[in-house]
Amino acid sequence: MWSCPCCLRFKFSPEELEQRYKSQEIDKMIEKDKQALKRQVKLLLLGAGESGKSTFLKQMRIIHGPKFEYELVKEYQQDIYQNIVRGMRVLVDARDKLDIPWEDYSNSEIGKRLLECENPTVLDAILFANYSPLVAKLWKDSGIKRAFDRRREFQLSDSVEYFFNNLDRISRYDFIPTNQDILHCRKATKGITEFVIPINKVPFLFVDVGGQRSQRQKWFQCFDSVTSILFLVSSSEFDQVLLEDRKTNRLEESKDIFDTIINHRVFKNVSIILFLNKYDLLLKKVANPETDIRWYFPQFSGNSHSIQDVQKFILAMFTGVKRDPKKALYHHYTTAVDTENIKVVFNSVKDTILTRNLEILMLQ
Ligand SMILES: Nc1nc2c(ncn2[C@@H]2O[C@H](COP(=O)(O)OP(=O)(O)OP(=O)(O)O)[C@@H](O)[C@H]2O)c(=O)[nH]1
Ligand SMILES: [Mg+2]
Structure with a gap:
């Protein structure tokens, strides 16, 4: 008063x-x-591990600001060095286990050295200089390339090829990660990260969670007052198994998580937007004559080398689990590492979200 x-x-x-x-x-x-x-506007980023949630959030910062702080860029730089060394170790180990011969036998010594040296917890430009010539030499060996071609049989991060192909630039002492490098940098999310970005003068709160099995019990902590869920699926993973148990098909796992989320009573009035992500990798996989979606999903009845048929099949797999016929479900095919693609997709998603938010406010 x-x-x-x-x-x-x-x-x-x-x-x-x-x-x-x-x-x-x-x-x-x-x-x-x-x-x-x-x-x-509260947006929850959900999806299995490695589906691209954190990459999508990085894009929001690149597109709408604020810029990555200097300290954060330095952290990404160290993570990129780690991604490269770890990635090559995985390949050397896989080449051995798969019994693939070296093209140049002298590389076996280099491979051994790389596997035997202790895994450094922090890698800076000076330390990385010890590793980069070894990685460069091994990446040229057809034995390593053949192991790389069989990567669906073991666990290798999707970004290592990008980093190996940019090794000369990354190995320079004055290397500073570009936005593209930051987008490719892989670090599994542990816990919950919240980030507010004002878009069209409306505060958008993005909530990024870890998608691996051990992280999912934390999800319910952020289920309150959600405006929309952005659910990411790594659509290229139809022939891969989970890192967590090394046997469950990754796409099946992703579908099961989606089933729980879309049919959850807490999200009855929450709009769900499905991102069938990693379109770039899916495109390459579908064009590859060495693989076929039918080997993993025998119910697939289209042309397994037609991108449209494969996309249609994957989309139907996800829309098929929705039990409430009235519940709205939007979908987009995305490449989270492609800023132009995410700019266009988010623009249309934003309008859907803002309209929905307005409706909720009017009901209150
Ligand atoms: N080529 C390609 N790589 C992608 C795409 N989306 C994400 N990646 C890469 O895939 C890896 C995993 O992406 P993240 O954003 O870390 O996945 P996440 O969903 O946050 O994973 P968790 O934190 O474990 O739940 C990163 O190395 C990304 O650069 C994409 O559309 N295309
Ligand atoms: Mg993450």
């Missing part, structure tokens, strides 16, 4: 007046926060 300041002066001591003034200011701030919270 508003009170006339002149009357208040006779009723209260200066201390009491000050106290009153402070509490009125606090009330105003709380009210302002409440209004801002009401206007805020």
Whole structure:
């Protein structure tokens, strides 16, 4: 209630007046926060491990700001060095286990050295200089390339090829990661990361979670007041198994998670947007005569080397689990490492989300 300041002066001591003034200011701030919270759009990024959730969030920063801070870029730089060394170790080990001969036998010594040296916890430009010539030499060996071609049989991050192909630039002492390098950098998310980005003067709160099995029990902590769920699927993973148990098909796992989310009663009024991600990798896989989606999904009845047929099949797999026929489900084919693609896709997604948010506000 508003009170006339002149009357208040006779009723209260200066201390009491000050106290009153402070509490009125606090009330105003709380009210302002409440209004801002009401206007805020909360977007949950969900999906299995490696589906591209954190990459999508990086794109939001690249497109809408704020820029990556210097310290963060330095962290990415170290992670990129780690991605490269770990990636080559995995390939050397796989070549051995798959019994693929070296093209140049002298590389076996280099491979052994790489496997035997202790895994450094922090790699900087100076330390990385010890590794980069070894990695460059091994990447040229057809034995390693053949192991790489059989990568679906073991666990290798999708970005290592990009980094190996950019090794000369990355090995320079003055290397500073570009946005493209940052987008390819792989670090599994542990826990929950929240990031607010003002878009069209509306605060968008992005919530990024870890998608691996051990991380999923934390998801329910962020199920409150969600405006929309952006569910990411790595569509190129139809022939791969999970890192967590090395036997479950990755696409099947992703579909099961989607089933739980889309049919969850907490999300009855939440719009769900499905991103069939890693379109670039899917395109390459479908064109490859050495693989066939039918080997993993015998129910596939189209042309297994037609990208449209494969996309249609994967989409139907996901839309098919939705139990409520009235529930809206939007979908997009995305390449999360491609800024132009995400710019276009997010523009249309944003309009859907804002309209939906307005409807919710009007109902309140
Ligand atoms: N080529 C390609 N790579 C992608 C795409 N989307 C993501 N990646 C890469 O895939 C890897 C995994 O992406 P992340 O964004 O870390 O996946 P995530 O869903 O956050 O994974 P978790 O944190 O483990 O749940 C990274 O190395 C990305 O650069 C894509 O559309 N195309
Ligand atoms: Mg992540």
